[in-house]
Amino acid sequence: MKGRCFRERLGFALHGLQLAISRERSFRVHVLAGGGVLGVLLLARPPLVWWTVLALTAGFVMVTELVNTALETLADHLHPEQHPEIGACKDIAAGAVLVATATAVVIGIVFAAQWFRGWP
């Protein structure tokens, strides 16, 4: 990876995204949810700060899911047999996705409440 040009590195990253979409159902769900968030933003037309907050939130969830998928892939490849530490590694990574998703739900509720009350 060292010394490659930007175009090549971008290609590797896009390949990673393509792999995650084709292999990981949860990531596909998060991508669809991201599209849903964009739809809601277009409908609600909130102040610019909400676009930023929701974009960061959706990106945060997708990034944790990508890291979780990468860790699972690595763990399964390096140690296909059962081992408590592999289980711990996967559970901790899944915990990261849970924290990100719970954060997104809280932010979604605050957004909905603010939308209901009207934008300032």
Ligand SMILES: Nc1ncnc2c1ncn2[C@@H]1O[C@H](COP(=O)(O)OP(=O)(O)OP(=O)(O)O)[C@@H](O)[C@H]1O
């Ligand atoms: N090699 C292993 N050794 C010990 N426990 C494991 C191992 N593989 C999986 N586990 C346990 O089973 C759980 C489910 O593992 P699995 O590989 O099916 O991932 P998953 O949670 O279904 O992830 P995803 O739905 O994102 O693919 C893990 O969280 C872990 O607790």
